[in-house]
């Protein structure tokens with residue numbers, strides 16, 4: 001599936017704040033949440049709705065409400081936790097799964113260390129949250145684990161992506177939806193995104 005790049009002036013403005021090495025952790029966290037709100041609006045466009053009767057103070061009318069079971073949001077630890085509050089703000093009844101993955105510094109292979117998914121994944125829309133899509137290894141592994149657990153309708157929401165990561169994910173999982181706030185130029189020789197914003201998890205949690 002085509003990746004959707006939001007390409008929005010508000011995203012560009014906020015991503016510049018995230019990129020700035022002088023941006024302190026408290027602002028980094030807040031701006032990441034603001035970007036998460038924009039991502040949450042955009043990547044939920046395909047959620048189905050059904051008619052619902054509503055009595056306004058003036059008359060009876062027909063509105064729409066979300067159908068299906070509550071969706072699932074799955075932050076990829078650690079950095080994905082930064083996108084969880086805005087997604088829960090807009091999807092307050094969503095179930096939350098957790099997936100712990102870190103990228104081995106030398107091999108760049110994602111190492112799983114924690115997994116806890118809610119039930120009925122096969123019937124729910126699933127949103128994977130991870131601000132960074134670099135080689136695509138972590139996102140691909142997250143999708144793989146969710147599919148093994150039964151998920152069929154999966155969307156990845158990321159802030160920054162490298163072209164290599166988008167290509168890898170599209171190759172490994174052509175059926176998933178990908179939303180990124182911005183597409184960066186390339187990866188460096190340590191597989192960091194350029195120009196990028198550094199290590200999102202470290203900046204978010206002060207572990208630099």
Ligand SMILES: O=P(O)(O)OC[C@H]1O[C@H](OP(=O)(O)OP(=O)(O)O)[C@H](O)[C@@H]1O
Nearest residue numbers: 078079102103132134135136137138201
């Ligand atoms: O596309 P990839 O090449 O797999 O890289 C992206 C992954 O790297 C970062 O996590 P990291 O391994 O730094 O863990 P952290 O969030 O705990 O810092 C990021 O949050 C992604 O999960």
Ligand SMILES: O=c1cc[nH]c(=O)[nH]1
Nearest residue numbers: 134192193198199200
């Ligand atoms: O640039 C990158 C690549 C992977 N993970 C990050 O946090 N940043």
Ligand SMILES: [Mg+2]
Nearest residue numbers: 199200201202
């Ligand atoms: Mg990290």
